[in-house]
Amino acid sequence: MAAFLSACAAPGLHADTLLDEDFQDGNIAGWSTTGTVYANAYYGNYSMGLRGANASASYTLSTTGYVNVNIALDISAYSLENGDRCIAEVSNDGGNSWVNAITLENGQDNSALYTASSVAIDADNKSQLVIRYRNAVNRHNDYCYGDNILVTGDLDSGGGSSSSSSSSSSGGSNDDYYDELTGSGSVSRSSLSYSTLMTGSDPGSRVDLSAYGVPQNAAHPEHALAGTLSLSGEATGGSFSEVVDTYNYTGSGDNTRKHLPEFEFQFIQTGSHIFPLERGSIASAHPDWEYVLTPGRVWQETSDNGYSRAAIPFALQQRNANCMHNGVMTFLFKEDGSTSKVAYQISSETCLYFKADWWGLLSATYTPESIANQSQLIQDYQAEIAARMPTKPLSDLNTDYPGTDPSAFAAPNSTDASHVSTAGFIYGGVHYRGDCVTRYGNYPYCDSMVVPSYSTAKSFFAGVAMMRLEKLYPGVRNTSVASHVPACSSNGNWSDVTLNNLLDMATGNYGSTTYMSDEGAAHTDGLFLADSHSNKISYSCSQYTRKATPGSQWVYHTSDTYIAGTHMNDYLQDQQGSSADIFADTIVADLWAPLDVSPTGQYTRRSYDSVEQPFAGWGLMWLPDDLAKIASFVGIDDGEINGQEMLSSTQLDAALQRNSTDTGTVPLTDYRYNNGFWAHNVAGNLSGCSGNQWIPFLSGFGGITVVLLPNDSVYYYFSDNDTYYWLEAVQEAHQIQSACQ
Numbered sequence: 219m220a221a222f223l224s225a226c227a228a229p230g231l232h233a234d235t236l237l238d239e240d241f242q243d244g245n246i247a248g249w250s251t252t253g254t255v256y257a258n259a260y261y262g263n264y265s266m267g268l269r270g271a272n273a274s275a276s277y278t279l280s281t282t283g284y285v286n287v288n289i290a291l292d293i294s295a296y297s298l299e300n301g302d303r304c305i306a307e308v309s310n311d312g313g314n315s316w317v318n319a320i321t322l323e324n325g326q327d328n329s330a331l332y333t334a335s336s337v338a339i340d341a342d343n344k345s346q347l348v349i350r351y352r353n354a355v356n357r358h359n360d361y362c363y364g365d366n367i368l369v370t371g372d373l374d375s376g377g378g379s380s381s382s383s384s385s386s387s388s389g390g391s392n393d394d395y396y397d398e399l400t401g402s403g404s405v406s407r408s409s410l411s412y413s414t415l416m417t418g419s420d421p422g423s424r425v426d427l428s429a430y431g432v433p434q435n436a437a438h439p440e441h442a443l444a445g446t447l448s449l450s451g452e453a454t455g456g457s458f459s460e461v462v463d464t465y466n467y468t469g470s471g472d473n474t475r476k477h478l479p480e481f482e483f484q485f486i487q488t489g490s491h492i493f494p495l496e497r498g499s500i501a502s503a504h505p506d507w508e509y510v511l512t513p514g515r516v517w518q519e520t521s522d523n524g525y526s527r528a529a530i531p532f533a534l535q536q537r538n539a540n541c542m543h544n545g546v547m548t549f550l551f552k553e554d555g556s557t558s559k560v561a562y563q564i565s566s567e568t569c570l571y572f573k574a575d576w577w578g579l580l581s582a583t584y585t586p587e588s589i590a591n592q593s594q595l596i597q598d599y600q601a602e603i604a605a606r607m608p609t610k611p612l613s614d615l616n617t618d619y620p621g622t623d624p625s626a627f628a629a630p631n632s633t634d635a636s637h638v639s640t641a642g643f644i645y646g647g648v649h650y651r652g653d654c655v656t657r658y659g660n661y662p663y664c665d666s667m668v669v670p671s672y673s674t675a676k677s678f679f680a681g682v683a684m685m686r687l688e689k690l691y692p693g694v695r696n697t698s699v700a701s702h703v704p705a706c707s708s709n710g711n712w713s714d715v716t717l718n719n720l721l722d723m724a725t726g727n728y729g730s731t732t733y734m735s736d737e738g739a740a741h742t743d744g745l746f747l748a749d750s751h752s753n754k755i756s757y758s759c760s761q762y763t764r765k766a767t768p769g770s771q772w773v774y775h776t777s778d779t780y781i782a783g784t785h786m787n788d789y790l791q792d793q794q795g796s797s798a799d800i801f802a803d804t805i806v807a808d809l810w811a812p813l814d815v816s817p818t819g820q821y822t823r824r825s826y827d828s829v830e831q832p833f834a835g836w837g838l839m840w841l842p843d844d845l846a847k848i849a850s851f852v853g854i855d856d857g858e859i860n861g862q863e864m865l866s867s868t869q870l871d872a873a874l875q876r877n878s879t880d881t882g883t884v885p886l887t888d889y890r891y892n893n894g895f896w897a898h899n900v901a902g903n904l905s906g907c908s909g910n911q912w913i914p915f916l917s918g919f920g921g922i923t924v925v926l927l928p929n930d931s932v933y934y935y936f937s938d939n940d941t942y943y944w945l946e947a948v949q950e951a952h953q954i955q956s957a958c959q
Contacts, residue, residue, distance in 0.1 A: 233286065233370035237279055237349075240366050241265050249275045253353070258363060260329070265294070265365035266351065268304075274352035275364065276313070280345050284371030285593050287341035291334055292366040293320050293351065298327040303354040304362030308337050312346035322362070326862055331365060336601050340594040343374065392442040392526075392553075396489025396600060403437030403520040412522050414579070415550050415558035421457035422579040424563060424658055430529050430546040431662030432490075436517035439526040441553045442487050443516065445587035447530075449481040449560055449580045456562070456578025461657075464571035478534070478562070478576070479504035483511060485530070486589060488596045491603070492516050492528050495595070498821030499535045499839065507534040510542070510839065512666035512818055513599070525550035525558065531666040534564065534576075538749060540670040540823070540836050540919075541569035544639070544654075544661060549582060557584040566656035568639045568670055570920035570938045575657065605814035606665070606843045607649045607850075615643065615650050619954045626950035628652045630921070630935055630943040637921065637939035639669055640842055643947070644854070645931040645954065649846040664842065668818060669936045671838035672918030673776065676721075678848055679805060679822065680779045680834040681873055681894030683786055684721055685857065686804050688866035694789055695721075695869065702788040703781055705752075706759035717789075719768045720782040721894050724883045727762040728773035733886065736762070737774045745777050751825035755784055772883035772891055776835045779894070783834025801832040810844075812859050813851055819844030836919075845924070845934060853914070853926030869893055874926060875912035903945060907958035913948060929957040 241264040244257045249266065255275045258267030266275055281287045295304040304327075306319040319334040326332065341347055351364040409429035414422065458476035460468060468475050479502045484495040494511035501508055510533040518526055527550055534543040545564030551557045564576040589595070612624040627643045627650070629635040635655065642651040654661035661667050671678070687694045699712040699720065706712040715725045729736045736742075744757035758777035765771070787800040794803065806820045823837025824830040840848070851857065853874070857865030872880040873893035882892025888899040890912065897912045904911055916924040921937035923944050931954070933947045951957060 233288070233372055234284070235368070235370055236281060236284065236287070237277070237367060237369040239277075246275070249277050251275045263365075265363040268351060268353045268362040268364070270358040270360060271353060271355055273362070274350060276348050276350040277367070278312070278346055278348045279369065281341055281347050281369070281371055282343055282345055283374050285342045285374045286597060287344075287347075287369065287371035288597065289319070289334075289337040289339070289341055289349065290366070290368045291319060291337070291349065291364065292331040293322060294329050294331045294363045294365070295322040295327040296329050296361040296363075297359055298322070298324045298355065299357070299360070300324050302356065302360050305352050305354060306334065306364065307350050307352075308339050308341070309346075309348040309350070310339055310341055310344045313348050313350075316350070329363075330861065332860065333366075336597060338594070338598060340591040341369075342371070342593050392439050392487070392489075394442065394487075394489045395438065397491055399432070399436050399438040399490050399517055401433075401435035401437050403435065403518045405433045405435055405519045405521065407433070407519065407521060410548060410561055412525070412550065415548070415561060418559065418561075418579050420451070420455045420579045421577055422561060424565065424575060424577050426659040427546060427563065427565060427656055427662055428659050430548050430563070432515050432517050432529070433519070436519065438490060439487070439516040439518050440524070441526040441551060443492060443526075443528065443551055443553070443584070443586075444486050444589055444592060445555075446482060446484050446585045447549075447557075447560075448583045448585070449478070450582065451580050452478040452480055455580050456576055459575045461573035461575070462571065463574075467572060474504065475506045476576070478578075479507050479509060481509070483509075484587070484589060486592060486595055486599075487516055487528075488599060490516055491599070492530060493599050494530070495589070497817035499823065501826070504537070506537055508537055509533070510535055510668050510818070512663070512668060512841065513603075514546075514663060514666065522550055525552055525556070529663070531663040533668045535670075535839070536569075536572075538747065538823070538826070540672050541567065541572060542668050542670045542839065543567040543569065543574070543576075544656075544667050545576065546661075546663065551584050553586065555584050555586050557582055563658070565658040566639060566654070566661060568920070568922070568936050568938050570940060573938075602814070602816055607644070607846050608647065609649045609651055609665075609843070612641070612643065612650045612652045618648075622954060623950055624650075626946045627933060630923070630937060630941045631946075637937045637941070639936040639938070640664060640667065641935035642842060642846065643931065643933050643951065644846050644850055645951070649843065651842055666841060668839050668841065669845070670918070670922075671840065672836050672920065672922055674916040674918040674922055674924055675822075675833070675838045676776075676779050676835050676894040677873075677916040678852070679801070679832075679838060680782050680786075681721055682809070682852065682865065683800055683804050683834070684717060684782070684893065685865035685869045685873070686808055687786060687789065688869050689864065691789075691793060692866075694786075697785070697789060699781060699785055702785045703755065703759065705755045706781060709760070711762075711764045712759065715768045717782060717785050718893075720778045720785065722769070722883045723772050723774050723778055723885075723891055724769050725775075725778055726766040726768040726771060727764055728766075728771070728775070729762055731771060731773060734774055737776065742776070745780060749825065750827040751784075751829040751831040752827070754780060754825060754831070769883075772885045774885070779835030780833060783832055786834075787831065799832070800834075809851070809859070809864060810848070813847045815844045815847055816841050819848070846932070849924055849926065849932040849934065853932050854930045874914045900945060900948065904949065904952050904957055906956065909959075911957075911959055913957075915944065917942060927951055927957050928959050929955040931955070
């Protein structure tokens, strides 16, 4: 398997094997060891065993003359206690610094092999690459095992292509055939032609977004890009057409909201793909918008006079908020830095209160550059793409499961289709996904389209973070707010409120029990519009007075989830040190990274001050594949990764209404809310089911829904028309496999 992964990492290249060690000869010669290290036999399989404290084994090799070097290895553990660790790590400087490949802890010590298929380190042309296994244990009978080490690489031709040289300054001719395009390049183009991109006038015109997509007969690109793309005239150029403006942001005159922020970013090409070096929401000096950049494509058309053509998906995200406006840029380039103007268009969004089109044709410069660790960045990107869940169009449901009506999953209801950014259904390990609809045709890069979380973050961030902490540190859910949030300890309203109360929206501190009255009040601007953590937490702790016993009354407050995130961050720092971060260390490092969530999905909104407090209750973003993986992890895989339980099963069962002793709070008749997750009783609506049928789901502002069905499937849609309807999809999923409880 390791050899297969390495060989597939860069299509068109044939990797050489630099090290292949599975210890089946019972020999550990060549390894430098300390402590007790031996060849271990277990049911016919040999590995390298490390026993007791201070045991270590390292192997040094040279990768000089090789690029695209990939390191894969296995590690297992046995008989670990709390605090014990088995560590596999790699150094590219002879052991002066180390990059972690895998660390196993108590609970991962059942002798099962854990695999790192591609260690995230620049291993190209290194004179001393060191692979090391070591024990960080305190007893003689604690064991770690190393196995199946495979290092591969490609001979460095010195040609300087973007995939074969980390020091290329201008890319050179493109000899990288990753995801090779095999068309002739003969493309009939009526929009965004060569002459338009070279000599057209800003703003140009809106076009069907298929003009930004890879055409059917596209040829593989002749040029390779690595460097900085900069636009000119963003503050005044382009055009704008308003569709919805609930809060009267813009008028008939010019406005900063009608223009792009300054654009100057680095990109790298590999084969027919191009990707940005910065992901997530990128802060800028623009008062309204921040960029989100995602991977795009590069190709060749014969009518482009020898230039290659690139398309870069991007989004504008409202500063300090969660709305997402998706667009695409396209331009022509050569490896010597020659470039056309850049055309851009935004014609869709996931945003209830502000909808608009932007389009333009701006002057640009492309500066070829040497990018540090370029080959490793390419390798990481290719691994990201390879790790995506298998995807099929929703229409294939009828083929795979005859009699299924795919339209039941395409939109919340027939009148809402134009407001749906995308929808999908995950079942049997396949991500069935609908089109990404815009006002001007389908979005051509649905895999790279960014969707916002809004309050689904209350479940997949705040709720899941608590479950992870509860797994690591049992009892954290019952700790008091006042003991971990100093801003809430100055009055008596929080001394008897627990983290669990916060996540159940039942603190007893509120203004009104009328449904969503507190959440919809004008004073919530004190939370949502404040830049600093001190202002956000001050509002959250002081806005409401005590009205009921904690745990007895549900009242929805995003401010409560903001307190919960602050609480968990402080608790984690007590356990792991002052630099610990509840999102980076508990959500991303422990969960999202092992799930292969993309760099885009590993982002959260934070306060703009030096505290950088993660919001917890809103502010995540995802690519569709990210959501599919995270929802599957929670709803289908029961919080397990590679068979390892990562969340408190008791608290996950409670959130998913599988624990009759902890059902949460009651917002409305036939609804429950527990650990940040909603549930709705659909009794009487599923044929063949009897009794109550509680279906857990996540809900986000404007019309975002993720349903975690008990038949090991997930349904989701991202819309922005205030529509919350999913029963038809649940009924259709029930026909594929029973969802009866």
